[in-house]
Amino acid sequence: MKVKSSATSPVRPAQLVEHHVITGILDGTYPPGRLLPNERQLAEIIGVARPPLRETLHRLANEGWLTIAHGKPTQVNDYWEKGSMGVLSTLVKYIDTLPAGFVIHLMEVRSRLLPIIAGLAVAQAPDEVHTYLEAAGQIDDDVSAFVDFDWRLHLFLATQSRNPIYKLILNDLSTMFKTLAAAYFSIPAARAASRQYYRDLSTAVQAGSRRVETVVMDAMMQSISLWESIRVIRS
Known part of the structure; x- marks a missing residue:
């Protein structure tokens, strides 16, 4: 699934971050237990500033996709084990890559x-x-x-x-x-x-x-x- 944009609705940084992380989890690029690149590296990979990156990662952590601990690398969770109902709402955006x-x-x-x-x-x-x-x-x-x-x-x-x-x-x-x-x-x-x-x-x-x-x-x-x-x- 590609992130779509138009002249009237440009792709927001948060969408880019979510798309990169969720598709990476679903296609096995970031399997459960894997550590994400650090904040600076991930922002460069995705092409976004660090504030929207940080905000989106925390939202995904609240849904159960990730574990964020101060001073430690962000870890990918097994969303079947850690996920909340928010996981369902996010998954529907990626219907082409559903497990x-x-x-x-x-x-x-x-x-x-x-x-x-x-x-x-x-x-x-x-x-x-x-x-x-x-x-x-x-x-x-x-x-x-x-x-x-x-x-x-x-x-x-x-x-x-x-x-x-x-x-x-x-x-x-x-x-x-x-x-x-x-x-x-x-x-x-x-x-x-x-x-x-x-x-x-x-x-x-x-x-x-x-x-x-x-x-x-x-x-x-x-x-x-x-x-x-x-x-x-x-x-």
């Missing part, structure tokens, strides 16, 4: 989380959920329409669950979800599967939260299979 299995792991987490959210939403507000799903039949058959509706549905269910923590979790994943969803909904089979999922979910609302959880789980597992088919097509 093997990352998307599937993320989808597996979603397949456990969304059934709970949907079940709680239906238990709290079945009529509101049913009414909301009626709009699914009007979705245009294009990628952006599906990305928008699917994400808004997630947020709506999280809101109706009456547990605000779920919405905070989804908000933190919003950029990554939308980026990956654009690839997912680019294939007709995924859009067709989602249309059927929305219909099944609407029907399940009348049967209660347990049936809803089953329908959502089945749909999430099907989406994993469809994502695997996308990888085969593109490979």
